[in-house]
Amino acid sequence: MPDLDGGHYFYTGLVPICNVGIVQHEAMKSSPIHMVREALETLPTALQSHASEKIGIQSPFARSLRTHFTRLVVLDQPFYNGRDHANALVSALSGTDLLKAGPIDTLACPYVMVMIDFDPVDPQGKGEPRAYFEELWRLMPDELDAVFRYAYGFSKVKDPASFADMMLACQIETTMPFNDYWIGAPQLPSLSKALLAAVPIVAIGGAAAIAILSHWPWWAGILLGIALLIVAVFIDYWLVMRQGGKSFPAAPNSTLRDVLKGLYLQQAFTRFAAERQGGDPATLGAAFRDFLAKHKPNDLDGPTQTPGVIRSHFPEGTA
Amino acid sequence: MSALDLADIQGGILRAYGRQGFPKARYFFLTIRDAAKGRHFVETLRPRITTAARWKNPEREEPLLRTRNPRVKDVVRAEGAPDYPGEVQLIKPKVALNIAFTFPGLQALDVPTRTLREMPDEYMDGMEKRAPLLGDDPFLDKRDAVWRDSRGDKRVHILVSMNAEMNKDGTPIAELEEETRWLEALCAESEGGVVLLSGTGPDGARYQEMSAVLREDDGVMSPTNKEHFGLSDGFGDPVFEGQMSGEAERLRMIGGGKILPDLSWAPLATGEFLLGYSDEAQEIPGAAMPIEFSRNGTFMAYRKLHENVGSFADYIEKAGARYARMYGIADPVEARDTVKAKLVGRWHDGVPLMAAPTYQAWKAFNAELAAARAAGDKPKLAQFALRFTNFQYRPDPDGATCPVTSHLRRANPRDMLDPNFTSTNKGSWDGSALVNRRRILRRGLPYGDVDPAAPSDSGEQGIIFLALCTGLFRQFEFVQQQWMQYGLDFNAGSDTCPIIGNAGEEEDSHKLMVVTEPATGRQPFLCDRIPQLVEPRGGDYFFIPSMTALRMIGMGIVDPT
Numbered sequence: 001m002p003d004l005d006g007g008h009y010f011y012t013g014l015v016p017i018c019n020v021g022i023v024q025h026e027a028m029k030s031s032p033i034h035m036v037r038e039a040l041e042t043l044p045t046a047l048q049s050h051a052s053e054k055i056g057i058q059s060p061f062a063r064s065l066r067t068h069f070t071r072l073v074v075l076d077q078p079f080y081n082g083r084d085h086a087n088a089l090v091s092a093l094s095g096t097d098l099l100k101a102g103p104i105d106t107l108a109c110p111y112v113m114v115m116i117d118f119d120p121v122d123p124q125g126k127g128e129p130r131a132y133f134e135e136l137w138r139l140m141p142d143e144l145d146a147v148f149r150y151a152y153g154f155s156k157v158k159d160p161a162s163f164a165d166m167m168l169a170c171q172i173e174t175t176m177p178f179n180d181y182w183i184g185a186p187q188l189p190s191l192s193k194a195l196l197a198a199v200p201i202v203a204i205g206g207a208a209a210i211a212i213l214s215h216w217p218w219w220a221g222i223l224l225g226i227a228l229l230i231v232a233v234f235i236d237y238w239l240v241m242r243q244g245g246k247s248f249p250a251a252p253n254s255t256l257r258d259v260l261k262g263l264y265l266q267q268a269f270t271r272f273a274a275e276r277q278g279g280d281p282a283t284l285g286a287a288f289r290d291f292l293a294k295h296k297p298n299d300l301d302g303p304t305q306t307p308g309v310i311r312s313h314f315p316e317g318t319a
Numbered sequence: 320m321s322a323l324d325l326a327d328i329q330g331g332i333l334r335a336y337g338r339q340g341f342p343k344a345r346y347f348f349l350t351i352r353d354a355a356k357g358r359h360f361v362e363t364l365r366p367r368i369t370t371a372a373r374w375k376n377p378e379r380e381e382p383l384l385r386t387r388n389p390r391v392k393d394v395v396r397a398e399g400a401p402d403y404p405g406e407v408q409l410i411k412p413k414v415a416l417n418i419a420f421t422f423p424g425l426q427a428l429d430v431p432t433r434t435l436r437e438m439p440d441e442y443m444d445g446m447e448k449r450a451p452l453l454g455d456d457p458f459l460d461k462r463d464a465v466w467r468d469s470r471g472d473k474r475v476h477i478l479v480s481m482n483a484e485m486n487k488d489g490t491p492i493a494e495l496e497e498e499t500r501w502l503e504a505l506c507a508e509s510e511g512g513v514v515l516l517s518g519t520g521p522d523g524a525r526y527q528e529m530s531a532v533l534r535e536d537d538g539v540m541s542p543t544n545k546e547h548f549g550l551s552d553g554f555g556d557p558v559f560e561g562q563m564s565g566e567a568e569r570l571r572m573i574g575g576g577k578i579l580p581d582l583s584w585a586p587l588a589t590g591e592f593l594l595g596y597s598d599e600a601q602e603i604p605g606a607a608m609p610i611e612f613s614r615n616g617t618f619m620a621y622r623k624l625h626e627n628v629g630s631f632a633d634y635i636e637k638a639g640a641r642y643a644r645m646y647g648i649a650d651p652v653e654a655r656d657t658v659k660a661k662l663v664g665r666w667h668d669g670v671p672l673m674a675a676p677t678y679q680a681w682k683a684f685n686a687e688l689a690a691a692r693a694a695g696d697k698p699k700l701a702q703f704a705l706r707f708t709n710f711q712y713r714p715d716p717d718g719a720t721c722p723v724t725s726h727l728r729r730a731n732p733r734d735m736l737d738p739n740f741t742s743t744n745k746g747s748w749d750g751s752a753l754v755n756r757r758r759i760l761r762r763g764l765p766y767g768d769v770d771p772a773a774p775s776d777s778g779e780q781g782i783i784f785l786a787l788c789t790g791l792f793r794q795f796e797f798v799q800q801q802w803m804q805y806g807l808d809f810n811a812g813s814d815t816c817p818i819i820g821n822a823g824e825e826e827d828s829h830k831l832m833v834v835t836e837p838a839t840g841r842q843p844f845l846c847d848r849i850p851q852l853v854e855p856r857g858g859d860y861f862f863i864p865s866m867t868a869l870r871m872i873g874m875g876i877v878d879p880t
Contacts, residue, residue, distance in 0.1 A: 051451065266812075274830070274847040278645040310813075311825075 003174060004125035006181065007250020008068060011129045013114045013170040014075070016152045023150075032150035033074065033110045039146040040072050040112075046308035053310055060140035061116075062308025066132060068117040068256055072147065075111045080104050112147065114167070119255045133167045134160035181254035191243045199235050203228035256307065257300040264305040264312050268295050271314060323371070323561040325405045327615045327865045328593065329417050330369035331482065332787055333562050334403075335553065335762050336415055338390075340376065341482035342531035342542035343491035344764050345499060346621075346783065348465050348516045349477040349506065351427040356512020357476075358428055361418070361873035363505055364479070369415035370866060373405040383697050388544075388551070388669060388688070389704040391574075395567040397697050402567040413494040415482040418869065419619055419861035421445060424476030428872055433879040437607040438862075441792045442618060446859045452796060454804040454821045455855045463623065464518030466857025473516060478621065478861055482764075489533045489540030499526070520779050527623070529764040529783050544669065547626045547769045547780045548818075548852075550659070551669030554707050555731055557758040559587040561596075574708025578734050578750035582711065592760055593617055594789050599755040604789040608879045615865030617787050620795045622858040623766070624819070625781040628774040630850040635659055638846055645844060653678045661833045662817045662846060664727025672721040673710035716741055719836045724811045726818040729802045731758065736808060757802075759794050760787040781856065791860055822851040 003010055019033045030038075045052055046059040061067045083102045091098070120128040137144060137160040144163065148154050157163045207228045211221025253262065272291050276284060296302035305312045323333075330336070336344070351357035379385075382393035395402040420428070422443045425435060441449055447469070450456040460467075469475045479502060483495035503525075506515045519527040531542035544551045558568065558575035568586055576586045577599075590598030594606045595614025606613035639655030648654045657678055660666045666681050675681035684706075691699040712728065712735040715721055721728055728735065732754050739747040767780035788794035801807075804821060806814035814830060815821050822829035829851075833844040864872060871877045 270830075270845075274845050277842070277845055278641050 003171075004120065004128075004247050006248045007119075007123065007254055008117050009120045009125055009128045009132065010174060011114065011116045011118070011132070011167075012172055012174040013167055014172055015112045015114060015148060015167075015170045016108075017110045017112060017150050018152050019110050019150070033076070036110075036112060036147060036150055037074055039143075040074065043072075043143060043147070048308065048310045050310070058308050060143045061136075062306075063139040064118070064132075064135060065257055065307060066119040066121075066135070066255075067307070068119070068259075069115075070117075071113075071115045073113040073115075075107065075113055077107055077110075078105050109152075112151070114170070119257075123250070129171070130164045130168060133164035137163040181251040181259070183251070186249055186251070188249070191239060196236050196239065199239075200229055200232040203232035257304070260305040260307060261297075261300050261302075264303065265295060265297055267305075267312050268303075268314065322404055323589070323593070324615060325371040325373065327867055328371040329616075329863050329866070330371055330415050331417055331480070331762060332592070332617055332760065332863065333371045335556070335760075336482035337531060337542075337762070337764050338544075338553065340379075340411070340484060341415055342485045342533075342764070343483040343495060344529040344783075345481045345483075345495060346519075346527040346529065347479040347481075347499075347502060347525070348475045348519065348527075349479065350472065350474055350514050350516055351424065351476045351512065352472060352514060353509070353512035354427060354429045356509045358873050358875050360477075360505060360509055360513045361428070361869065364416070364418060365866075365869055365873055367416050368866065368869065369412055369417060372409055373401075373403050373407050374409040374411045375407045376411040383700045383704070384692065384695065388707065389692075389700040391571050391704045391708065392563075392567060394570055394701040394704050395564070397701065398566070400566040401564045404561070404564045413484050413492055414498050415480075416498065417480045417482075417863070419478045419480075419863045420872075421475055421477075421859050421861055423474050425862065425872070427474075427476050429875060430872060430877050431879055434607045434609075434612060434877050437605070437879075439605055439618075439790065439792060441796060442860045442862065444860075446620065446622075446857075449796065449860075453799050453855075454815075457821065458854045458856070461625075461854060462857035463520060464523065465516050466623075466859070468516075468518065469859070475516060475859055477513075485530075485540070485542065487539050489535075491530075527766060527783060529766045532765050546765050546782050547628050547767070548631050549771075550663055550667050551665070552782075553761065554665070554669055554671075555727070556761055557587050557592070559592050560589045562586070562589075562592075570705070571708075573705060574710065577752075577755045578711060580748050580750045580752075582713075582734070582748070582750065587755060587758060590789060591756065591758060591794070592788060598789065606789075609877070612864070612868045612871060612877055612879075614867075616868055617789055617863050618791050619762075619861045619863055620784075620786040620791055620858065621861055622784040622786070623781065623856040624784050625779075625854045625856045627776040627850065627852050627854065628769050628780060629776040631852050632774045634850055634852075642844060645842065656681075658846065661722050661844075662725060662831060662849075664721050664725035669707060671707065671710060671727070672725075673712070673715065674706045676720040713740065717834050717836075718832075719834050722831055722833055723809045724806055724814055724817065724831055726816050729809065729816050730798065732802070732808070756790075757794055757797050758788070759798060761785070762787060781853070787863070817846060817849050817852075819853040822849060 003012075017033055017036055019031055021032070022029045023032055023035050025035070044055065044057040044059050046062055047053050047055060059070075061070045086096065116129075116132075118129075118132050120126075121131055122128070148157070148166075151166070153166045153169065157166055204225050207221060207225035210216070211218075211224060216224075253259075268291070272287075276287055279287075294303070325333075349360075351360075382396035383389045385393070392402045422435070422438060422445060425438075435443075446453070446455070447459070447466070450459055465473075465475065481495060481498055481502075483498075484492045486492055503515060506513050515525060517523050517525045519525070532545040532547065533540045534543045544553050546552050556575060558572045560568075562568070563571060572586045573584045576584045579585055588599045588601075589596035590602070590604050593614075594604060594616050595610055596603070598604050635655050635658055638658045639651060642648065642658050643651055643654035646654075648657075656667060660672055660681075665671045666675065668685070670681055670684055675684040684703075688700075688703050690696075691703065711733055712721070717723070718725075718728070723735070732751075734740065734748075734751055736753040737749045737751070738753070739749060742748065762785035763783040765780075765782045767778065769778075769780045786795040802809075803816040803819055806812050811832070813828070815823070817829070817831040820829065829847075829849040831846040831849065833846060835841040835843050868877075
């Protein structure tokens with residue numbers, strides 16, 4: 001299941017927007033997709049850069065302790081990049097009429113492309129993405145309403161379950177998620193080359209054995225060999241695809257809460273190390289025990305970084 | 320490649336003037352208020368422009384022995400081979416004069432829109448607009464008046480630079496003052512068409528005065544390669560194809576060029592530093608048309624960088640004392656010099672940590688070097704010259720010798736960003752492939768004076784930093800933003816460069832981790848709470864045209880069609 005990879009759920013959806021008529025708002029008359037775009041453009045981003053840090057208005061997605069990354073994009077039309085390229089000789093021989101317009105792909109309506117990486121409640125992804133979207137509706141109904149109110153099917157949305165229904169209907173399967181939480185290369189079980197080689201060898205060997213033991217004519221043996229070899233190639237193909245279809249393993253401690261705690265501890269420990277360096281080794285043990293008691297490294301609920309910020313703030317001397 | 324057209328390329332690009340016997344300089348900023356008079360000004364200046372054509376210096380001293388630290392270019396000279404390409408037809412000038420333009424400057428000279436629109440965005444923007452990207456925004460109000468007021472009829476359009484020789488008493492030669500008066504007279508003649516802007520320092524000076532930091536030996540002043548923190552600078556400049564003669568290139572590309580997958584060295588592509596040539600991506604870098612307007616020209620970031628020498632001295636004193644305490648070092652000088660070297664990546668005389676990892680190794684390096692000098696042992700000096708630049712970081716992946724986030728390693732990570740840096744499979748190595756498009760030619764000189772007995776942050780002292788490259792965005796701005804003002808490429812989060820990075824508003828955020836070899840069992844050392852050491856005082860982006868382009872600009876015949 002490619003939507004679940006590396007322990008995270010990668011939702012991708014295309015939500016069609018009914019861009020018919022105009023929307024009157026204050027003194028303006030705008031197209032619906034204009035309203036969608038404005039809602040997206042005024043949606044606050046997380047306070048995770050020096051430029052946005054002091055704005056103080058947090059991204060609504062940071063209300064969820066499961067959201068790693070969200071991207072929302074408006075797709076108006078596919079970008080037309082000119083006629084399809086063709087070999088000039090082939091075109092001449094096939095009598096292509098260059099004065100005749102070629103086809104131009106268009107979309108029937110604009111779409112909002114939704115991409116969200118989040119932590120599934122169940123490690124196998126059972127019940128997702130429904131559970132996530134239900135949670136999201138509970139956390140940020142007004143913002144979601146502003147973005148999706150002109151979407152086809154939004155008229156039926158009235159509660160968490162119906163919002164999840166709509167988003168599930170818009171989901172498309174993706175095959176190449178990306179995440180960056182592995183620090184080193186993960187240990188991935190490789191398919192044995194010997195096993196892959198053994199399958200066709202057994203097929204040919206088996207055909208030869210059957211032909212000899214059954215005193216078949218040589219051509220019948222070769223035909224059986226070819227038939228079994230084709231089966232063997234399919235078995236190898238199935239083995240490779242089955243292996244490739246397995247989810248990438250989750251990196252250790254890579255849920256959002258783990259990551260936030262990790263960031264928090266990194267900053268707290270840097271301060272601790274800076275304040276203590278060169279100090280009396282005899283007091284170090286007690287100080288470190290204090291540090292452990294105060295910052296509770298194993299407690300994800302304990303002191304930690306809030307989501308959507310670039311750093312934790314420590315009052316002077318708390319490390 | 321075929322030889323570069325040296326007489327078409329302005330001087331100061333292929334070679335740093337400061338290292339060619341021009342330790343003094345004056346930089347003038349001008350605005351054009353009348354296009355025709357501006358072009359006339361350019362035309363009058365044009366015959367005086369110094370180019371990259373080879374010259375003879377009758378006063379040059381003995382190679383390898385003339386400087387305290389031997390230089391690689393002298394290795395070639397000592398062998399009797401030329402270190403510079405081309406024929407010698409000129410005698411070295413006393414004052415080298417050059418010219419460069421901001422984007423509004425080219426507009427003011429009526430360069431056609433069709434040519435100008437193909438200029439890169441960052442050059443059109445100018446340095447002030449790029450402040451948030453460069454990390455300059457906290458310091459905009461501290462800029463010199465010439466930069467604060469650089470708009471409207473005071474917009475900086477032209478930079479005229481004069482790099483000059485020096486008298487034995489440390490003053491610039493008289494010709495510099497004569498050239499200055501000539502330039503001022505030329506502006507006066509234009510009757511307001513070309514105006515010299517004042518305000519290049521707190522005293523409203525008419526030009527930016529610059530000078531190498533000088534050393535006195537028996538009453539004779541000689542230039543050094545120090546800046547005001549007392550650090551020797553300018554060793555690791557890039558080496559590119561066509562920049563030097565064959566023999567000089569063969570030697571100087573070692574440490575200066577790019578690292579190939581087999582870890583050998585090669586010169587960088589010409590197009591990284593001169594427009595109109597193929598670059599490291601095997602493309603011609605984006606350039607304004609017609610191509611002869613761009614070819615043999617380049618871009619330059621001019622930055623006036625104030626140095627807080629008082630803060631630097633204080634910090635080294637404090638951190639040195641802590642370092643001495645932690646590692647039980649009796650000699651405070653040893654501790655201070657070591658902390659300095661860890662921040663920079665080189666000992667204060669320029670010897671790289673990768674060549675002399677410890678204080679004792681550094682002392683031994685210098686003792687051996689002094690012995691070779693005393694004996695006039697040129698082969699040995701030649702070997703030493705190479706050790707200043709010939710190193711890679713693969714033997715030091717954790718930075719136990721040279722910290723990963725030291726200034727030197729950030730500015731040119733060499734092989735460190737090889738995606739397979741730690742792989743034991745030699746066939747997978749990529750050399751410096753990810754760094755080759757991020758190199759800059761560093762030029763410039765210090766300005767101001769510092770009393771070493773009473774270093775202070777106030778006053779006029781720092782360096783005029785010039786970064787030359789064909790893509791300011793891809794090269795200079797990338798290095799400044801990603802490698803100096805950020806640390807992610809080095810797995811150091813948001814940490815900035817300990818020397819030129821911003822200290823940030825949180826007072827404990829500016830730091831450097833000095834890691835140790837795990838096998839030694841020694842604790843690592845954290846250089847924390849580093850104060851703001853360097854502050855920008857203004858600057859801008861300039862286009863340094865070729866002599867052909869300069870003629871086209873002066874004659875008003877740039878034709879992009």
